[in-house]
Amino acid sequence: MAVYPSLISLQCFIVFICISIFSSTVAASEPPLTLDYYKSTCPNVFDIVRKEMECHVLSDPRNAAFIVRLHFHDCFVQGCDGSILLDDTIDLRGEKRASTNGLNSLKGFRIIDKIKNELESECPGIVSCADILTIAARDAVILVDGPYWDVPVGRKDSKTANYDLASQNIPTANEGLLGIISKFLYQGLSVTDMVALSGAHTIGMARCENFRARIYGTTSGKNPLADSNLSELKSICPAMSGPGDNNVTAMDNVTPDLFDNSFYHTLLTGEGLLNSDQEMYSSVYGIETRKLVHKYAADPVAFFNQFSDSMVKLGNITNSDSFVDGEVRRNCRFVNT
Template identity: 75%
Template sequence: MATSSPRSTPRFSKFLALFLLLGFGKTYCASDPPLTLDYYKSSCPSVLEIVRKEMECAVLSDPRNAALIIRLHFHDCFVQGCDGSVLLDDTITLQGEKKAPPSINSLGGFRIVDRIKNMLESECPGVVSCADILTVAARDATLLVGGPYWDVPLGRKDSRTAGYELASAIPTADESLPSIISKFLFQGLSVTDMVALAGAHTVGMARCENFRARIYGDFEATSGASPASEAYLGHLKSVCPPIGGGNNNVAPMDSVTPNLFDNSFYHLLLQGEGLLNSDQEMYSSILAVQTREIVKKYAADPIAFFQQFSESMVRMGNITNPESFVNGEVRKNCRFINTWAPEI
């Protein structure tokens, strides 16, 4: 297993500082958004209850739906802020984000959002944005599979645009640790936020295409040669052949408790058995000076993980697209912008 030397610490600190100082163009900030906890208190007081009931049905029918909604929220917030843009379908005049390289074949849960939206349109027509629905649904999804609760600030507007090209801001499975850190810093999120939010991989599945390089690469080097790790690797290789297809075959990212939101994901990283390269890098990379210690902390203290995950989800949910607050809308259908233009 790769380890770091004392000399790597100042070098890595300088590396992080460089990313903090560099400008990357237009930034969507996770700070001081115009959101409030009681935004729908008068206009749609039943919004939280409606979202919760629909999510209960979805997770009861298939626990994996929880992971789909959490991932959908993540992809939304990392592309021009949490504005519901990930929900938009392609049209003649708009290229959505669903078919962008980091998202195609990786996203689901759209019909769940549609059902929630239909219920809310019946109860409070034209009031609750799709962006807010997705944010609340991600919180409820986490809670329903055993994760923590947090209060969700509300008041987002839905974007009338999508960011197909901007989807490159989403971290990928084979990306290096420095590159992923830079993408989180760009969003105004810290290294601690990054490690905590990666803990969402304690639920959900990964496609063979996204873990093939890992299991035929350095998996044995990080996990050692114990009978248990060899058996696990053998199983993964049976699911994901080196060549000849199988790209859509899936395996749980947490092989211990795949449908329970807990901290076993971090224990797998300590054992060198993270399924995705991007996850294992947080512990095994020579550059994992800070992240390694955070992984150890969350593996040892599930309460600390739950607390930080809640805080980091709020921070991520607060990444706003200023444009949506000026020219945004409350979509009637989450898949398409409204035919009317909002008054400015």
């Protein structure tokens, strides 16, 4: 007989979520962002970012996923303040080495550096690294046939990073559905936002370390992989940790270089590469998420519309401290001296 969560456990979960939302300081403030923030100070900012992104995505479509992932990891720690871009120094411990960031597996930093250099030549000291990353993420999606959305700008760059929050706030590959939902709600993002934003995995690659437990059946969840390509996945990712940990494969093996809704079709057939993704369809708690997976699999327009709206909400997660004490970094990797 199937065991379903009790009403008490669901009520406890709801209470926990409410407490999380109430205690969230990152998502509580309304961001003072506008579409024309750089109209007089750097009118070509959007054109410069777009042209640079065109070069990088055309040369390697994987760069689109790298930038979108950077933006997500930035906004989930202290808000969208460019803290993910900071390198370690004697006085600052950055976020790049946090376990949830894959111990330096994040990529795309050099692309942001190149865009920053171009903008510093055009309008020095004007455009923040946080804004560059947010605009670049939008353009990355467009360049692989994804949807458009307007990007409000005016963010400041944080002078700090938070290694501990990077380890705590970002969902992990083998996490259960309730834990993932709580992390999104903490940021002011709804369950609908979570399912839509997860659709960005249609252009992403996953490291063996993050899907090994899934393909060898050792995840704590009850989502056995029903992948017809299981033997191929095992050839990519050996059972034992070691040199193969960094081997990668596409999370959407049908159209890995196109932003579309095929990611959701993999969940319908039990072939989600990451346990955290498959949980949205297979978890016993996934009554709402399962409906959304069905919806976006059947209606790509609905997915695109919601993804656009959710990306705006993601980009509007702010760090109130950065608006008061922040700066526009001259180099995205280091705080100004």
